[in-house]
Amino acid sequence: MRLSLSVFAVAAVLAAPALAEESFPATLAGHAFLPALSLVEPPADAPRDAWISGKFTGAARNEQAMSVMGDVGKSYGGHATGISLPFIGQPVQGMSGFAMTRAEDGSWYTLTDNGFGNKRNSPDAMLFFHKMAPDFETNTVERRETIFLSDPDHKVPFRIAYEGTESRYLTGADFDPESIQVLGDEIFIGEEFGPYIIRATLDGVVKEVYATELDGKTLTGPDTYSVFVPAAAGTDFQVQRSGGYEGMALQPGTDMLWAMLEKPILLDGGETEGPFLRVIQFDPKAGAWTGESVKFQLAEGATAIGDFNFIDETRALVIERDNGEGDTAQGCAEGATDLSACYPHPAMVKNIVLVDMSDVDEDGFVRRIGHIDLLDIADPDGIALDGMKPAEGPFTFPFFTIEDVARVDETHILVANDNNLPFSGGREIGVAANNEFILLSVPELLSAE
Structure with a gap:
């Protein structure tokens, strides 16, 4: 059963299930990084x-x-953060999604987001995705290829920043791409401004842009091109700013896409419909929304998700997070006024949750099977790299935005952060976060049902 937006305010509290799930251990099995200040040349045209x-x-x-x-x-x-703007070239930063399907050479398709955080400040930030290969022997990440997105066929339904150019490359003033999947010879990108699903070729040429439909209505956000100020939250737009598609999973066996909003939907008056996220099914072959949707319940303290990928035909991994950054051991004392050497909002909730998409209760909530805590990772073999680990205690991944997760094999997953260059730290105060890739041994999580 799916409740309409108009009645959900009454039902939200009653519908939200209590969370009772197992916490599974995680052990660090590999650690690699791409330096924070990694830049790429724009195409010649x-x-x-x-x-x-x-x-x-x-x-x-x-x-x-x-x-x-x-x-x-x-x-x-x-x-x-020790890194200054503007950049000569384009920043590689901001790993914002892993495709479940790897490239033929074994590398991972990974996506860079809109550039510098919003529509206004990113008109010169080009949009692209990469083939990247972490090497846990050398602790490095090889960027094997970068593919730039463009709109030569005028498929984007609004004026793009580089409208008058022949090449018509896309920028962060046009879209905020946050999730990526590969299906055959095409890619599908989940985007936040619309929110949209973008269909493109493997060489980055946009073929279609699909607006979002939920319960028979088109969803929009404050950055959708058709929304004009003044606009009332919940009435003129239902998706929060930076609350569009952060995760989009490709379901094996069906080839259906499940697009998950990053933040809860808004109701009339501007309140959210509850501490949960909508997950909406899209049929890429038909190029249409199926009308099916489910809900993902956020854990207490979590405010958003970072990525979403299936591990088999029914079970999937979801990154859920709070807005904290930095280890709690370096958190500021209560009431502190000098914040120069501490984190005022340290990371508290950074989980990877296993869900069963085939197990949906009568109120539409998918079952949470269990989770691992990215702030409590065992490192008995001392794999964590110097300068990227706590002084004591377990290894942690205390970044503001952790936006990449995928299954590697029956016992391991790969996780990476979006370092929001040059606006995020997390490891060391005064130092920009690198693009870290960690390999985690989580056999109990991956076998849980």
């Missing part, structure tokens, strides 16, 4: 504008390369 990116992240245009220090923001202590 890209506009000259794309050669200096991040020019609009401040109050006014700034074309002087590497002239303004990045920081984590006032509410997170205002710590500098």
Whole structure:
């Protein structure tokens, strides 16, 4: 049974199931990283504008390369990150999704998001995805190929930032891509601004853009091109800003896509419908929404999800997180006014949850089987790299946005972070977070039913 948005405010509290699930152990089996300041050249036919990116992240245009220090923001202590904007070239940063299907060479398709965090400040941030190969022997990550997204056939239903160019490359002012799947010779991208599903070729050419439908209605967000200010939350748009598709899983056996919103939907008046997320089914072969949807219940303290991938025909992994960053051991004391050497909002909830998509209760909630805690990872063999581990205690992955998870084999999963270059830290105060890839041994989690 699926409840309509108009009646959900009454039913939300009653419908939300109590969470009772097992916590499984996780052991670090590999640790590799791509340095934070990793840049890629734009294509030769890209506009000259794309050669200096991040020019609009401040109050006014700034074309002087590497002239303004990045920081984590006032509410997170205002710590500098040691890396300055604008960039010469395009930042590789921001791993925002793993495709379940690997490339022929064994590398992982992984996606970079919209650039610098929002529609306004990212018109010179190009959109692309990569083939990446972490090597846990050398602790490095090889970027084997970068594929830039473009709209040469004018399939995007609005004016793009590079509208007047011949190449028509897409930028972060057009879309915020957050999840990726490969099906045959095409890719499908879950996007946040629309929210949309984007269908493209493996060389990045957009073929279709699909608006979202839920319960017979089109969902929009405050950044959807058809929404104009003034707009009332819950009435004119139902999806929160930065609350579109953060995870999108490809279901083996059916080839259906399940697109999961990052944040709860808004009702009339601006309140959310409850502490859960909508997961909506899309048929890529038909190019249409099926009308099926389920709900994912967030754990207490979790505010959003980061990625979503099946491990077999019915079970899937979901990253759920809070908005914290940094280890609790370096958290600021209550009432502290000097935040220069501590984390005011340390990470508290960073889980990878196993769900059974075939087990849905009468209120539409999928069953949570169990989870691992990314803030409590065993490292008995001392695999964690120097400078990227706590001084004592278990290994942790205390990043603001952890946005990549996929099954590697019957006992291992791969996890990576979005480092929001140059605006996130998490490992060391005053140092930008690297793009870390960790291999976790989690046999109990992957075998749980």
